[in-house]
Amino acid sequence: xxxxxxxxxxxxxxxxxxxxxxxxxxxxxxxxxxxxxxxxxxxxxxxxxxxxxxxxxxxxxxxxxxxxxxxxxxxxxxxxxxxxxxxxxxxxxxxxxxxxxxxxxxxxxxxxxxxxxxxxxxxxxxxxxxxxxxxxxxxxxxxxxxxxxxxxxxxxxxxxxxxxxxxxxxxxxxxxxxxxxxxxxxxxxxxxxxxxxxxxxxxx
Amino acid sequence: xxxxxxxxxxxxxxxxxxxxxxxxxxxxxxxxxxxxxxxxxxxxxxxxxxxxxxxxxxxxxxxxxxxxxxxxxxxxxxxxxxxxxxxxxxxxxxxxxxxxxxxxxxxxxxxxxxxxxxxxxxxxxxxxxxxxxxxxxxxxxxxxxxxxxxxxxxxxxxxxxxxxxxxxxxxxxxxxxxxxxxxxxxxxxxxxxxxxxxxxxxxx
Numbered sequence: 001x002x003x004x005x006x007x008x009x010x011x012x013x014x015x016x017x018x019x020x021x022x023x024x025x026x027x028x029x030x031x032x033x034x035x036x037x038x039x040x041x042x043x044x045x046x047x048x049x050x051x052x053x054x055x056x057x058x059x060x061x062x063x064x065x066x067x068x069x070x071x072x073x074x075x076x077x078x079x080x081x082x083x084x085x086x087x088x089x090x091x092x093x094x095x096x097x098x099x100x101x102x103x104x105x106x107x108x109x110x111x112x113x114x115x116x117x118x119x120x121x122x123x124x125x126x127x128x129x130x131x132x133x134x135x136x137x138x139x140x141x142x143x144x145x146x147x148x149x150x151x152x153x154x155x156x157x158x159x160x161x162x163x164x165x166x167x168x169x170x171x172x173x174x175x176x177x178x179x180x181x182x183x184x185x186x187x188x189x190x191x192x193x194x195x196x197x198x199x200x201x202x203x204x
Numbered sequence: 205x206x207x208x209x210x211x212x213x214x215x216x217x218x219x220x221x222x223x224x225x226x227x228x229x230x231x232x233x234x235x236x237x238x239x240x241x242x243x244x245x246x247x248x249x250x251x252x253x254x255x256x257x258x259x260x261x262x263x264x265x266x267x268x269x270x271x272x273x274x275x276x277x278x279x280x281x282x283x284x285x286x287x288x289x290x291x292x293x294x295x296x297x298x299x300x301x302x303x304x305x306x307x308x309x310x311x312x313x314x315x316x317x318x319x320x321x322x323x324x325x326x327x328x329x330x331x332x333x334x335x336x337x338x339x340x341x342x343x344x345x346x347x348x349x350x351x352x353x354x355x356x357x358x359x360x361x362x363x364x365x366x367x368x369x370x371x372x373x374x375x376x377x378x379x380x381x382x383x384x385x386x387x388x389x390x391x392x393x394x395x396x397x398x399x400x401x402x403x404x405x406x407x408x
Binding site for chain 1: 249
């Protein structure tokens with residue numbers, strides 16, 4: 001077994017804070033394209049999967065954000081996984097407001113229609129999730145939306161001839177402690193620690 | 205502006221699924237160390253921050269897992285961020301059951317006491333969050349725990365002389381589409397897209 005790294009044993013105690021990492025950094029699409037509810041984008045790191053069956057996702061948004069109103073009024077949103085090449089756009093969509101900016105137009109992003117929701121997807125992102133809000137909880141600084149993922153749109157170029165998704169080719173973005181990262185070296189697949197290694201063949 | 209990558213425009217449509225990525229891959233500690241509620245660990249990818257003030261986190265656990273009972277009965281858990289060097293242990297803790305294994309002992313991990321919760325932290329992880337359950341929702345295949353992060357324990361060796369955390373030194377683990385990854389190149393910090401670049405000095 002690997003030795004215990006003695007240098008991690010001594011810990012300092014802090015008050016509670018949002019130190020989960022790494023987390024996703026995704027573009028949430030919202031609005032339905034009408035004058036009252038124009039298409040908008042907001043960068044979200046406070047998101048996670050909350051259920052496998054049915055597939056459900058959570059996103060948390062400050063109620064004062066334009067996107068919070070749009071998601072509440074339309075009952076839907078999309079989650080778009082950006083490649084690391086879009087990091088500056090992802091950052092910008094998180095710091096400016098949809099009240100002052102047409103984020104799709106100003107960042108040269110292309111809205112794609114959802115098949116099950118009125119919110120737009122982002123063509124430049126390799127994977128988009130269409131989400132219908134099921135529950136809304138007010139937690140404090142943030143409104144929590146629990147939503148069912150009702151459809152997924154995946155870029156054809158990430159699929160092999162057998163239709164299998166190769167998400168490692170997408171160059172996805174991660175966020176940790178205030179910084180954006182590319183994904184690095186792949187270490188193993190789920191279950192690799194218990195996979196039986198092929199042993200020498202023994203004649204019996 | 206960057207050109208629109210034409211190869212992401214053509215999308216295939218799939219039914220809804222849990223395709224958020226990358227997500228964290230963390231070790232949740234639970235149990236209180238009594239014979240009825242022994243210390244246990246479970247690997248969790250279905251987690252996310254749900255509120256900044258108060259700091260809150262969600263984890264989703266299948267009700268048939270031993271850890272789900274332990275978290276429900278003790279009302280608390282810990283979230284430990286593992287370095288990529290622990291990837292095999294993280295994987296193993298996600299595929300075997302605490303009913304059959306003492307995961308701390310078998311993987312040579314060291315339980316550290318929480319200061320606010322009875323659940324154990326993992327000494328070998330550079331950052332640990334102590335979490336008190338506030339709400340429990342049954343969503344389908346998974347039970348969703350919404351918890352307040354009431355304390356954080358951080359490895360001293362990740363702090364600089366000014367007490368600032370350098371989480372990039374921790375070599376954290378990410379999970380995407382069934383594979384574990386190291387974090388790669390740092391692209392920028394939050395707000396980098398709008399930071400004013402220092403211009404040439406102009407005498408006036």
